[in-house]
Amino acid sequence: MSFAEARTAGSPALSVSGLSKAFGGVQAVKDVDFQVAEGELLALIGPNGAGKSTCFNMLNGQIRPDRGSVKLSGEELVGRSPAQIWRRGVGRTFQITATFPSMTVAENVAMVLMSQARELFSFTRSAVNRHRAKALQLLDMVGMAGQADRPCGVLAYGDLKRVELAVALGNEPRVLLMDEPTAGMAPRERVELMGLAARLAHELDVAVLFTEHDMDIVFSHADRIIVLSRGELIAEGDAEQIRSDPLVLKTYLGEGQVYGQDKKPKD
Amino acid sequence: MGVYLAQFLSGLASASALFLAASGLSIIFGVTRVVNFAHGSFYMLGAYFGYSLVRNLGGGALGFWVALLIASIAVGLVGLLVEVIILRRLYKAPELFQLIATFGVILVIQDVVFWYWGAENLLGPRAPGLSGIVRIFDVPMPVYDLALIAIGPLVLLGLWLLFNRTRWGVLVRAATEDREMVGALGVNQSLLFTGVFVLGSALAGLGGAIQLPKGDANLLMDFGILAEVFVVTVVGGMGSIFGAFLAAVLISELNTFGILVWPNGTLVLMFILMAVILIVRPTGLLGRPETIGQKTETGPVEVVLPAGPHYKIFVAVVIALLALLPLLVDDFILVLVTDILVLALFATSLHFLMSTGGLVSFGHAAFYGGGAYAAALLVTYAATPFELALLLAPFGAGLLALVIGWFCVRLSGVYFAMLTLAFAQVAWSVVFQWSDVTNGDDGLLGIWPAAWASGTATYYYVAFVVAAAGIFLIRRVVFAPFGYGLRATRDSSLRAAAIGIDIKRQQLAAFVFAGVMAGLAGGLFAFSKGSVFPDEMSIPRSFDALLMVLLGGIESLSGPVVGAAAFTWLHDELITFEYWRLLLGVVIVALVLLFPQGLGGAARHHVGRYLKLEASPGDLRSATPKREQRA
Numbered sequence A: 001m002s003f004a005e006a007r008t009a010g011s012p013a014l015s016v017s018g019l020s021k022a023f024g025g026v027q028a029v030k031d032v033d034f035q036v037a038e039g040e041l042l043a044l045i046g047p048n049g050a051g052k053s054t055c056f057n058m059l060n061g062q063i064r065p066d067r068g069s070v071k072l073s074g075e076e077l078v079g080r081s082p083a084q085i086w087r088r089g090v091g092r093t094f095q096i097t098a099t100f101p102s103m104t105v106a107e108n109v110a111m112v113l114m115s116q117a118r119e120l121f122s123f124t125r126s127a128v129n130r131h132r133a134k135a136l137q138l139l140d141m142v143g144m145a146g147q148a149d150r151p152c153g154v155l156a157y158g159d160l161k162r163v164e165l166a167v168a169l170g171n172e173p174r175v176l177l178m179d180e181p182t183a184g185m186a187p188r189e190r191v192e193l194m195g196l197a198a199r200l201a202h203e204l205d206v207a208v209l210f211t212e213h214d215m216d217i218v219f220s221h222a223d224r225i226i227v228l229s230r231g232e233l234i235a236e237g238d239a240e241q242i243r244s245d246p247l248v249l250k251t252y253l254g255e256g257q258v259y260g261q262d263k264k265p266k267d
Numbered sequence B: 001m002g003v004y005l006a007q008f009l010s011g012l013a014s015a016s017a018l019f020l021a022a023s024g025l026s027i028i029f030g031v032t033r034v035v036n037f038a039h040g041s042f043y044m045l046g047a048y049f050g051y052s053l054v055r056n057l058g059g060g061a062l063g064f065w066v067a068l069l070i071a072s073i074a075v076g077l078v079g080l081l082v083e084v085i086i087l088r089r090l091y092k093a094p095e096l097f098q099l100i101a102t103f104g105v106i107l108v109i110q111d112v113v114f115w116y117w118g119a120e121n122l123l124g125p126r127a128p129g130l131s132g133i134v135r136i137f138d139v140p141m142p143v144y145d146l147a148l149i150a151i152g153p154l155v156l157l158g159l160w161l162l163f164n165r166t167r168w169g170v171l172v173r174a175a176t177e178d179r180e181m182v183g184a185l186g187v188n189q190s191l192l193f194t195g196v197f198v199l200g201s202a203l204a205g206l207g208g209a210i211q212l213p214k215g216d217a218n219l220l221m222d223f224g225i226l227a228e229v230f231v232v233t234v235v236g237g238m239g240s241i242f243g244a245f246l247a248a249v250l251i252s253e254l255n256t257f258g259i260l261v262w263p264n265g266t267l268v269l270m271f272i273l274m275a276v277i278l279i280v281r282p283t284g285l286l287g288r289p290e291t292i293g294q295k296t297e298t299g300p301v302e303v304v305l306p307a308g309p310h311y312k313i314f315v316a317v318v319i320a321l322l323a324l325l326p327l328l329v330d331d332f333i334l335v336l337v338t339d340i341l342v343l344a345l346f347a348t349s350l351h352f353l354m355s356t357g358g359l360v361s362f363g364h365a366a367f368y369g370g371g372a373y374a375a376a377l378l379v380t381y382a383a384t385p386f387e388l389a390l391l392l393a394p395f396g397a398g399l400l401a402l403v404i405g406w407f408c409v410r411l412s413g414v415y416f417a418m419l420t421l422a423f424a425q426v427a428w429s430v431v432f433q434w435s436d437v438t439n440g441d442d443g444l445l446g447i448w449p450a451a452w453a454s455g456t457a458t459y460y461y462v463a464f465v466v467a468a469a470g471i472f473l474i475r476r477v478v479f480a481p482f483g484y485g486l487r488a489t490r491d492s493s494l495r496a497a498a499i500g501i502d503i504k505r506q507q508l509a510a511f512v513f514a515g516v517m518a519g520l521a522g523g524l525f526a527f528s529k530g531s532v533f534p535d536e537m538s539i540p541r542s543f544d545a546l547l548m549v550l551l552g553g554i555e556s557l558s559g560p561v562v563g564a565a566a567f568t569w570l571h572d573e574l575i576t577f578e579y580w581r582l583l584l585g586v587v588i589v590a591l592v593l594l595f596p597q598g599l600g601g602a603a604r605h606h607v608g609r610y611l612k613l614e615a616s617p618g619d620l621r622s623a624t625p626k627r628e629q630r631a
Helices: A052-059 A082-087 A105-116 A132-141 A157-168 A187-204 A215-221 A239-244 A246-253 B002-032 B039-057 B061-085 B095-117 B143-165 B167-177 B179-184 B189-210 B221-236 B241-261 B263-280 B309-328 B331-356 B365-382 B386-408 B413-433 B456-478 B481-491 B493-498 B503-529 B539-552 B559-574 B580-594 B598-611
Strands: A012-023 A026-037 A041-045 A067-072 A090-093 A175-179 A207-211 A224-229 A232-237 B133-136 B139-142
Touching (some): A012 A052, A012 A207, A026 A041, A026 A052, A026 A067, A026 A207, A026 A232, A041 A052, A041 A187, A041 A215, A052 A090, A052 A175, A052 A207, A082 A090, A082 B493, A105 A132, A105 B481, A132 A157, A157 A175, A157 A187, A175 A187, A187 A207, A187 A215, A215 A239, A224 A246, A232 A246, A239 A246, B002 B133, B002 B143, B002 B167, B002 B189, B002 B221, B039 B061, B039 B095, B039 B189, B039 B221, B061 B095, B061 B189, B095 B221, B095 B413, B095 B539, B139 B143, B143 B167, B143 B189, B143 B241, B167 B179, B167 B189, B179 B189, B189 B221, B221 B241, B221 B413, B241 B263, B263 B386, B263 B413, B309 B456, B331 B456, B331 B481, B331 B503, B331 B539, B331 B559, B365 B386, B365 B413, B365 B503, B386 B503, B413 B539, B456 B481, B456 B503, B481 B493, B481 B503, B539 B559, B539 B580, B559 B580
Parallel strands (some): A041 A207, A041 A224, A090 A175
Antiparallel strands (some): A012 A026, A224 A232, B133 B139
């Protein structure tokens, strides 16, 4: 596939600064700053409820932040709709997969290609088998070409995740957001999928940001890791640094208390 | 000064009945997630029951109020019957079928009322002891208005106490938040649902009864109040009883003051108010963003397939038969088939909106009638030639669809359905009341086609060609990128937005396209009958279209054509009875209960797979499409 011409690796594709969002009295995300560089595979980790999905939803315009800015190669994204942000080159997959169950796998991908080609208001051309070759190519990348003609509604969860990835790649994004991309997959599939994500980043210069609960996946694939806890970034670094960061250990493991022991928990 | 105060109080007085009806609808929806379209009929029943009971118990003040109370309880019992016999079986069915079933109830109640009380408007009895007049700042005010003003807040207070101070009320509120959890905690759900439905119905009945001394009981009040109640619910915020009260007061005041300022413009004022509120607060004054009810479930999701080879042959045979029909049958049958063709186009346009767009419109006749009136007005006032009028009719309807759709696509699911119904009722009221231009109930006459097309057979061919072209165009659009994009918004708005589809724009375009096609059918209709009446825009006509879609089976693309034929036949069979609405209502309810897939769907399910009416071989050999189970 022909992603845009090679860019200078390392320049920030997505710059996030001061991103904040409160729901009622709960400060879900607070003053988050980070950058994702072109060609970088950045992992966003944190315990449940840390604000990862809220962060993602603000990046692609689904939730409007209270404060802060999200810049795509210098262009402000805050205030734009998900559709507009997608058009600027930010693709995403969802934690709970969102596909079109009334279409086949290939049609799901072709749909994104029609949108990309700005054909959505074509009333008389036929959409049957439209962009099929390109769709199959994308499906082949994620290993789903063999199931191209199955209805999307009957796929296994792990397969849906892969279809979503093919869909997200449909408009040759500069930034790819993947919310728990390997949830529901078998161990080998996970490694394959993350290998693909790494190739996308390293060979095609896509900036990939992903969240993941499986630490093995994170530590073995991410170029860099940022850690979110209660809405705030508490650490940043490579796998080695994060593994030994005392604050991260505390967040994930607590302070060494074992339930059932007579130790008064500190607040 | 005094005039304004009196006007203000009068507005408050009329808000009470509206509030009672709206709060009942809100409570029922909150717990059962059923939008009870028969709610207006319960209101009407309350008025008729009240009328008879007051006459029988009447006399003293006590008798009067007891009569109103009994009327309300009686309507509650009718609600009980409807819930136990019909709705209880449909809570798990797609929402569309619940809505259609409650429409069947509307028809039954209409005819029962007509049979028992007759067609005459019954002037409401005065309230004994309260029939006098008080002077407020020298302006006379009926004493009964003051009673009405008190009733609204009293009921509001009573409901607040009920929901916040009783165990039952707490359960209802819990069920509104999370029904499944309440069920899991061991609460008898069906008892709770029944109770809520009875309470909501009784409130509607009370609303109808208390307005009697100010008004009357008539056969048109069911749809009239239904549209108003929907507007109140949308403006006040679904599920909020305080919101309903606020909105009822706001709308009633707007009506009473509007009459002073701009006597003919109260409907327009209501439009503007609704527009402003929907733009500023899409969830209504006190409503919260709803996660449930955002999508009107119409049935299982299936992969949509283009026509298979057998289907194409089948269609070719049908077209050949239709082309030869004038040689085979007499004029009577030809007129009947012309009607079917026109209705088939109308139903197909609605089916497009519903199945491909997932947008269930309950006011689609606004555009069918809109097209018919556009043609008729052009002929009457601009002496437009037949061909041009027929060509312009869809554009008139499309313009109307653009205005109405612009509001409606801001909402989704049942809210969308409610708003389309309310707007269609407004459109009907305008045509009905604006008799200087539209001739009101007497209709516009003398809308005949040009001489060359006026023969029965020739006009049949005109209708055949136009309707067939329209239906093929719609089918083409379903399989065009536009149709795919629209289906994408229906399947997953989340994903659609994330791949650059502007959902509202796609939906508005679909709404206008469906309106244009309905308008084309309306234009054909006007010239085939030579006249247009407000009935063509009315809510029952909108339901006719829904019924055709339902009869044909929502998931089948050719369903509406089959549905239109079945409907016309059914209608012709039933119309010979005096109480055909009652029969039709019973048939609708029975169909929904027995064939939740629609007749066409059932037929296709049993026969279609042997006939290979849809593409399947090559492409899908690897896997047969399975029905998606609804969660």
